[in-house]
Amino acid sequence: MKDSGLDSSSARIALGLWVLVLVALAYGITNTFINVLDLFAG
Amino acid sequence: MLDRERSVAPTGYNRWLIPPAALAVHLSIGQVYAFSVFKNPLVDHFGTSLTPIGIIFSISIVMLGLSAAFGGRWMERNGPRKAMVLSAVCWSSGFFIGALGVATEQLWLVYLGYGFIGGIGLGIGYISPVSTLIKWFPDRPGLATGLAIMGFGGGALIASPLSRTLLETYADNPADAIVPTFLTLGSLYLVTILLGAFTVRVPPEGWRPEGYTPPEKQHNAMITSGNVTATESIKTPQFWLLWTVLFCNVTAGIGILEQASPMVQDFFADVSPAAAAGYVGLLSLCNMIGRFVWSSTSDVVGRKPIYMGYLGVGAVLYFLVASAGTSSIALFVLLTGVILSFYGGGFATVPAYLKDLFGTLEVGAIHGRLLTAWAAAGVAGPLIVNGLADFRAGQGATGPELYGLSLFIMVGVLTIGFVANLMIRPVAEKHYVAVGETAAAGTSERRRFASASTQETAASTRSSS
Numbered sequence: 001m002k003d004s005g006l007d008s009s010s011a012r013i014a015l016g017l018w019v020l021v022l023v024a025l026a027y028g029i030t031n032t033f034i035n036v037l038d039l040f041a042g
Numbered sequence: 043m044l045d046r047e048r049s050v051a052p053t054g055y056n057r058w059l060i061p062p063a064a065l066a067v068h069l070s071i072g073q074v075y076a077f078s079v080f081k082n083p084l085v086d087h088f089g090t091s092l093t094p095i096g097i098i099f100s101i102s103i104v105m106l107g108l109s110a111a112f113g114g115r116w117m118e119r120n121g122p123r124k125a126m127v128l129s130a131v132c133w134s135s136g137f138f139i140g141a142l143g144v145a146t147e148q149l150w151l152v153y154l155g156y157g158f159i160g161g162i163g164l165g166i167g168y169i170s171p172v173s174t175l176i177k178w179f180p181d182r183p184g185l186a187t188g189l190a191i192m193g194f195g196g197g198a199l200i201a202s203p204l205s206r207t208l209l210e211t212y213a214d215n216p217a218d219a220i221v222p223t224f225l226t227l228g229s230l231y232l233v234t235i236l237l238g239a240f241t242v243r244v245p246p247e248g249w250r251p252e253g254y255t256p257p258e259k260q261h262n263a264m265i266t267s268g269n270v271t272a273t274e275s276i277k278t279p280q281f282w283l284l285w286t287v288l289f290c291n292v293t294a295g296i297g298i299l300e301q302a303s304p305m306v307q308d309f310f311a312d313v314s315p316a317a318a319a320g321y322v323g324l325l326s327l328c329n330m331i332g333r334f335v336w337s338s339t340s341d342v343v344g345r346k347p348i349y350m351g352y353l354g355v356g357a358v359l360y361f362l363v364a365s366a367g368t369s370s371i372a373l374f375v376l377l378t379g380v381i382l383s384f385y386g387g388g389f390a391t392v393p394a395y396l397k398d399l400f401g402t403l404e405v406g407a408i409h410g411r412l413l414t415a416w417a418a419a420g421v422a423g424p425l426i427v428n429g430l431a432d433f434r435a436g437q438g439a440t441g442p443e444l445y446g447l448s449l450f451i452m453v454g455v456l457t458i459g460f461v462a463n464l465m466i467r468p469v470a471e472k473h474y475v476a477v478g479e480t481a482a483a484g485t486s487e488r489r490r491f492a493s494a495s496t497q498e499t500a501a502s503t504r505s506s507s
Contacts, residue, residue, distance in 0.1 A: 008052070010059075014241040017062035020234075021069055021193070028199030032327050035320030040371075 046121025051243035057178040057251070059241065064171030064190035066238030067126055070231040071133055071167045072197015074102055074160075075326065079205045086217035088149055098157045100420075102136075105161020106168065107417030113166050114410025115272055122174045126239035129167030130232050136160020137228025141221045167235065168194065168413070172393045173406035177245050181254050183394040184345075188337025191390040195330035199323065201227070264346055264466075268474030269401030275408045280399050280469050283462045285415045288392055290459025291352055292419035294360065294452045295385025297427040298378055299325060301445075309442045310371050321375065325382045332383025337390035345395040349463045352384040357456035364449035368442050389416075399469050426451055 077099045084095045117125040139155025142148075171190050179186035208226055212219035275281045298305065302325050303318040313321070340348040359377050367374045392412065397405045430448040 010241045010243070011056070013237060014059035014062050017066050017237055017241060020237075021062055021065040024069060024200050025196055028196060028203065029327065031203035032199055032320070032323035035316070035323045037320070040317075 044120075044124040044127055046119075046123070046244060049121055049123045049242060049244055050246050051249075053246060055243055055246075057245070060171075060175060060178050060243060061186070061189045063126075063238040063242040064175055065193040066234050067129060067167045067171060068190055068193025069197045069200060070234050071129070071164050072194040073201035073205075073227065073231070074099070074106075074164060075195075075198035076201035076205060077102075079202055079209070080220065080223075083209060083216040083220050084144075084152075086215075087144060087220060088147070090149070094149060098152055101153055101157030102161035102164060103420050104417055105158055106164040107414050107420075109162040109165030110169050110410035110413040111165075112410075113162075114169055114407030115404065117166065117169055117410070118173065118272075118404050118407050121244060122170045122242045123239050125166050125170035126235055126242060129163045129170060130235035130239060132159050132163030133167060133235065134163075134228040134232035136163060137224045137231070141224035141228070144220045144224065165410070165413070169406050169410045171238075171242065172409055173402065173404075174242060174244055176393060176397050176402055176405060179251075181251055182338070182341045183397055184341040184391055185334075185338040187393040188334040188390040191337070191393075192330050192333040192386075194389075195326065195333050195386050198326050199330065202323070202326075262344065263468050264344065265398045266401050266469055266474075268469075268471060269403035270399075270408075270469060270473045271475055272404040272407035272411060274473050274475075275400050275404075276411060278469055278473055280466055281408070281412070283466045284392070284395060284399070285412055286462040287349055287353070287459045287466075288388060288412060289415040289419050289422075290455050290462070291349075291356070291385065291388035292416055293423040293426070294356060294456050294459075295329075295382060295388070296419055296423035297448065297452055298381060299329070299385070300424040301427045301431070302378075305445060306371075306374070308440075308444055309368055309374060311441070313371070324375065324379060328379040328382040329386040332386035333390035336383065336387025337394065340387075340391045340394060345391060345398055346463060346466060348391060349388070349395070350460065352388050353456045353460035353463060356381055356384045357453045357460065360449055360453045360456060364446055364453070367449075399466075401474075403475060426455075 081092060081095055084098075085092060088095070113125075136156045136159045139159060140152045141155075143151025143153075143155055172187055175186040175190055176183045205223060205227065208223040209216040209219045212222040270278070302322045303315070306321045307313050307315070307318050336348060336352070359381050363374065363377045363381070367377065393405065393409050396408050396412065400408050427445070427448045430451070431444040434444045434447065
């Protein structure tokens with residue numbers, strides 16, 4: 001697989017999607033942990 | 043543009059560009075698990091009780107199961123891109139029609155929109171990337187489906203704080219902010235799923251991972267060398283045993299998930315509602331992580347053994363929650379967190395289990411039919427936990443006493459699932475599709491999958507056996 005396929009527009013969008021989903025997951029997980037602190041602080 | 047033939051990947055396309063397309067869909071439709079955020083604002087807005095509002099969620103889950111069951115073969119014929127576009131249109135329309143219903147004070151429009159039409163988007167979206175991922179990752183099908191289905195568990199983690207923020211931003215009273223929040227979420231999910239649809243690709247004919255050579259001979263009898271159609275699959279005992287396994291695993295998990303907030307406050311009186319919300323979020327996180335970790339692990343240890351763990355160890359953990367759960371909140375959180383990781387793992391591993399048993403030809407359609415177990419468990423699990431809690435409350439029980447009986451029943455439910463899993467044997471060859479028969483009946487795509495299946499299914503043997 002010498003050609004990584006990164007030259008097509010859909011491949012670039014897919015890379016952008018990777019970033020989007022990772023940022024979204026980080027947002028969700030961070031918010032969850034903030035709430036979890038309440039659980040053990042209480 | 044939307045046809046399967048137009049979405050075949052060019053030579054050398056990197057398969058790691060496919061999972062984000064699947065995640066884009068699953069993270070979007072996973073919002074349904076965060077629907078409870080809208081419950082109180084909808085109750086205030088319509089001036090009604092929780093029950094009519096709860097029906098919205100129930101309709102959407104029932105439609106998820108039905109559309110996955112009946113739309114599976116359509117999806118297999120038309121490919122993942124068309125299915126994802128349909129999912130995007132239905133799911134976002136669900137929000138838009140729901141917003142119209144809220145704006146015009148017509149609750150039935152919310153049922154029709156978010157519940158009925160949105161539910162179709164859920165079902166089609168849920169199954170749309172699964173068979174494609176299995177074909178891209180013949181060497182690690184559990185990892186591939188775990189990655190995608192992890193998104194469904196993670197969707198609520200994102201949607202819950204996002205929805206709360208939008209409700210607080212658009213109006214002082216959350217009940218007045220539902221319409222713009224629905225419109226915002228609908229637009230966001232439309233764009234996100236369409237991006238996924240645009241980037242998804244099916245592998246070219248004869249494709250296999252670089253440096254990967256399928257073994258000449260199967261070493262694991264649980265991995266088929268043939269293919270079974272969706273119609274034929276439901277005539278096999280393996281399908282119904284696996285249906286029972288999924289039903290039992292989901293019933294046990296959803297019983298805790300649905301009742302998590304009041305349950306932790308009943309077990310530990312000093313837990314505040316805010317802390318209980320943190321507990322619910324933690325369970326969602328365990329649910330999400332379990333989908334990826336356990337499903338990936340199944341590529342190494344095998345599908346049947348990992349379900350023995352989900353169901354057998356799960357039963358032991360349920361017993362410990364029932365008998366020692368009140369001793370410490372840390373122990374309670376640990377035990378229920380692991381149980382929820384098994385719940386998620388069960389969902390994520392089942393497509394790979396189906397692929398092992400029935401081949402890749404119509405694995406997406408078979409998966410759709412199996413998801414009716416989810417719809418049934420979605421009714422049974424909460425019914426057992428809520429019904430018995432109400433019954434025990436009527437007898438004067440309080441706190442953890444409300445849940446003891448239902449927790450012990452869940453031990454029994456998981457044991458039934460454990461036995462069903464033990465009984466699963468390889469599918470008899472009489473159910474296989476003959477290669478000639480496949481060629482005569484199907485398209486070139488289907489012929490390709492039939493001929494490639496031996497290579498693909500053999501692929502898993504190396505890692506699973």
